[in-house]
Amino acid sequence: MTKRMYPFYFVSIALCFYVVFTVVPGLMGIYLSLTDWNSYAKEIHFVGLANFKTIFSSDENYLLGIKNTVIFTISTIMIKTVIGLLLAVLVNKGIKWKSLHRVILFLPAVIPMLVVGIIFKSIFEPQQGFMNEALRAIGLNAWTQHWLTDIQWAFKSIIAVDVWKGAGYIMVILLASLQAISNSYYEAAEIDGANAFMKFRFITVPLLMPALTVTTVLNLLYGLKVFDTVYVLTNGGPGYATEVVYTQVFSQFSLGSYGVGTALITVLFFIMTLLGYFAIKLMSREEQN
Amino acid sequence: MKNKWMRNSILNLVIGLISIIAIIPILLIVINAFKTSYEASSMNFNLPAELQFQNFSTVIEKGKLVHSFFNSFAYSSISSLFCILFSAMAAYVLARNKTRINRVVYLFILMGIALPMNYFTLIDVMQWTELINTRAGIIVLYMVTQIPFSVFILYGFIGGVPRELDEAGVIDGCGPKRLFFSVIFPMLQPAAVTVFILSFLNTWNEFLLPLYYLNSAQKWPMTLAVYNFFGQFQQSWNLVSADIILTILPVVILYLLGQRFIIAGMTSGSVKG
Incomplete structure (x- = not known):
């Protein structure tokens, strides 16, 4: 009966779209990254690993872009997780206006990344932007900065914007898990004489692990593809200081040098296939439990 | 007792401050949207002398x-509707008929959550399909980007729909299409x-796909329009706001309306039970 009632063509529509528009371009990319493909010459020549040599050569800026992407991903995950966890624990405690806080804290997560970039472009404006004006207003003139054009600060500012947008998202996911933890664990621990820290360390954290795994994996996949914020806030500048893989991919696209661009995406394709493999193993293990 | 009161007020203060940081940038935009161009040249919390409602009509006209x-x-509603339809059909068969092959297909589709789009080779595919x-x-493209995660959510949900329904349907003489x-x-x-x-x-x-694949302003979505408007009117922060x-x-x-559903979707897979 199962064979007849659950026909495979039900799956095939979604599968076909997915294969044609995601998998096939990805696989084609592996081949075309080995060519000098570009938008202005008709013929395509095989060039071996030349594009990858360009990417991994120290005379170019691609390595910097990869390095920045990794730094961005790791630092935003760590900061957002710490803040998100703190917020979740706080909101879960006897806080006034709990649901109002939750609504506000999650709000940044639903606003388009691009729009967030534009808003912070105004806030970080050195002369009349809100950030520096607020610092001056409370007498911290020395703290004012050229947030987006100073090489010391530009990348940190981008990270800060991402934390502003994403911490609430982690909070919401962790909060849902916190609320699912039965109070009886804590009561039992209290009888055994556990203090607040021990309860957090030995009950809360282990029971939040599945949720923390999911937020980390999703943020990892998201962080490696970061584009909108960087594109609007600094467009890779000053110089190449804040270039990430996706801004470099877009520059290659605009320049028409598809070979190098495809090679860049292909590097990402391999990394993300690997990460994705571990991610789905984790996600499907959760669901079997 | 006093200690507890102290602790609670500190907690409330901390979370209040963080909430303020979260809302300030948004409030800033709301206030400045009602100012004149001169008033908004410095984006701050000074209230406008007079509410400039015409900013909105100006923007609608100038920003098309x-x-x-x-x-x-x-784009969003049509792609989302087709996404639900195709994802549900796929998730349903994959969840009900767990053969080895279907298991592999399910994990293969889930990989799509991770895989990056190759914007270069996708041009070729888009040309072949005349899209x-x-x-x-x-x-x-929007639909395709949303399919993997949707299949994941629906697959989990279908596991909780009793199989007896299917059996009852079969006994009543449903074919596969009618049953589904x-x-x-x-x-x-709900899912x-x-x-x-x-x-x-x-x-x-979303901003990247139209940036790569739509070159006529007639077809631009809001994100691309707002970006373009920002490029043209950088000096008029009231209009940009x-x-x-x-x-x-x-x-x-x-x-605000669908909070419950959003949280349910985002937490599926991270909360057991």
Whole structure:
């Protein structure tokens, strides 16, 4: 009966779209990254690993872009997780206006990344932007900065914007898990004489692990593809200081040098296939439990 | 007792401060959208002398927002609807008939959550399918980007729909199509709403695909329109703010109305039970 009632063509529509528009371009990319493909010459020549040599050569800026992407991903995950966890624990405690806080804290997560970039472009404006004006207003003139054009600060500012947008998202996911933890664990621990820290360390954290795994994996996949914020806030500048893989991919696209661009995406394709493999193993293990 | 009161007030203060940091940038935009261009040249919390409602009509006209609004609306809603339909059909068969092959297919589709789009080779595919620079093309791409996660959510949900329903349907003489569309699909409503809202938000907020694949302003969605407007009117922050509000209003409303569903969708897979 199962064979007849659950026909495979039900799956095939979604599968076909997915294969044609995601998998096939990805696989084609592996081949075309080995060519000098570009938008202005008709013929395509095989060039071996030349594009990858360009990417991994120290005379170019691609390595910097990869390095920045990794730094961005790791630092935003760590900061957002710490803040998100703190917020979740706080909101879960006897806080006034709990649901109002939750609504506000999650709000940044639903606003388009691009729009967030534009808003912070105004806030970080050195002369009349809100950030520096607020610092001056409370007498911290020395703290004012050229947030987006100073090489010391530009990348940190981008990270800060991402934390502003994403911490609430982690909070919401962790909060849902916190609320699912039965109070009886804590009561039992209290009888055994556990203090607040021990309860957090030995009950809360282990029971939040599945949720923390999911937020980390999703943020990892998201962080490696970061584009909108960087594109609007600094467009890779000053110089190449804040270039990430996706801004470099877009520059290659605009320049028409598809070979190098495809090679860049292909590097990402391999990394993300690997990460994705571990991610789905984790996600499907959760669901079997 | 006094100690506890102290601790509670500190907790409330901390979370209050963080909430203020979260809302300040948004309030800043709201206030400045009602100022004159001169007043908004410094973006701060000084209230406008007079509320400039005409900023919104100026923006709608100069930014050609009516077009973009309907484009965005069409892109997001049509792609989300097809996404639900195809994802539900796939998830249903994959979840009900767990053969080895179906298991592999399911994990293969889930890989799509991770895989990056190759924007270069995708040009070729878009040309072969004659979808390049068309509205249909963007709808298809939006749908494709949302399918893997939607299959994941729906697959989990279908596991909780009792199999007895299927059996009853078969006994009543349903074929596979009728069984799915008139018995199972209506049962998926809560998950389908979640999938629709998440997919609508994601696609409304998306910026990269139209940036790569739509070159005529007529077809631009709101995100691209607001970016372009920002490029042209960088000096008039009052207008840029008004444009931003019009862009985020639909998603903020959808968020406030559908909070429950959004959280349900995002937490699926991270919370057991």
